[in-house]
Amino acid sequence: MELDFVLSREEKGPAGKTELIYDLAIIGGGPAGMTAAVYAARKRIKTLLISNDLGGQVLWTTEVENYMGYQYIEGTQLMNKFKEQVRQFPIDQEIGEEIEKLDKEEKFFSLLTRTGKKFRAKTVIIASGKRSRPLNVPGEKRLIGRGVSYCSICDAPFFEGKEVAVIGGGNSAFEAALDLVKIASGIYLIDIASSWKADPILVEQIEKEKKKVTFFPAHRIKEIEGKDKLEGITIENLSRKETKHLPVQGVFIEIGLIPNSEFVRSLVKLNQIGEIIIDCSNQTNIPGLFAAGDVSSVPEKQIIIAAGEGAKATLTAHQYLIRLK
């Protein structure tokens, strides 16, 4: 493997004091949050960007082939370009921070971070994205980092010559399987659905690896076994109810995502799957509170859609701020 040296963009610290009241606080630094920030800066809106990282889920995406303007770009490269564009503007940033609580006081929103920092803002755009969904089966939580993984690019090197299972039937599961096929001795691809949701182009690539990959569609995971270390999994055929034990040493869980909306659960209306409900102008049921990208109820989660939604949310927030004056 060719040795690479990755240098991420530098993040700018906040210049503001805690008493400062921002016109707009953007929670989340993925494609939606960063686009919202650039639009806000161009409208000369006093903005604070708070996020755990800059780049969000795209940072864990190896290849992006459907963001217009780039036929092919790595996820981190694309996010570096986003960051570069954000850096052109004097936007206050709090990176490495997560929001613990968001409340609406009389006139302002109050934000509290996990580390105890407090901020106030006239409007807020929530663009906090989604995170990996757990299976919620016995043994899963206990064996995280002991064979159970949610990041195939991070942890694949530990499974050289070993048998592993990939759970899920969507693009991320197939991409994980493609990462692992070069390393593991055998892969079991297991999904609850009876047909694969992944793009046909990925399914075709994996089907070429038939010698190494065994498919178990329409199976569920009953249990993940092992004391201090993963020793195997038990799967069950959904129609015949037969169980089968697979002696794998790694389990990569790629069954989609859940929205990062816990911190506003008591403030704003969420839909059944926990997404923040918005209208077509990104407004939530709370005046001055907007949402954009994967955390919102917008249909379809794509980088290009999230970016567009971020722009739209800022433009709506801008209109709202004008009326406020």
Next chain:
Amino acid sequence: MALLKDEVQNEVKERFKKLSGSVRLVNFTQKIECHHCEDTRRLIEEIASFSPKISSEVYDFVIDKEKAQQYKIDKIPAVVVEGGKDYGIRFFGIPGGYEFNSLVSSIIDVSRGTADLSPESKDKIGKINKPLHIQVFVTLTCPYCPGAVQMAHKLALESEYIISDMVESAEFPHLTNKYGVMGVPKVIINEKFGFEGALPESSFIDAIMKASR
């Protein structure tokens, strides 16, 4: 040929313009260079050429035994990032891939002589009065890992009791076996207590404090 691409070189040089205090990169290798030993040495020498504030020293792990003992280096390739003194910041295995970020950030922090941690965090670390050894296991393809490495290195910078090692998993399989590392980042404190994942600053420090008791 240079290890770093032109664009990366330029960006690093730009960031190093802000360096204030001098930084020394102490590298341990051996005559017949191990896997990644040569690349690590070349990387260190290349980086040292980017700024007059940075110097590099290369030692042979076997011949310069005393130096290795002085820095408590027990495996190679190793890089110590030190400033006015040895803060306890170490990289074992090549700081390539995503870990290149950790190397650059540790140079900037050491040059400044202080880490950008919150006053509460510094307060807590100040209470540590026993030696603490933090090892952060990484892979070079792990985007979450530099967060954990940089946090551990900042703690080492702030406390004279803390030694912080980045450990590249592929280079030291005997250590990943010993500590049962199967996912990264994995943080091991004082050879026994450990946790998985990159934690935010306050939780990371709480975990360290718990282990230091």
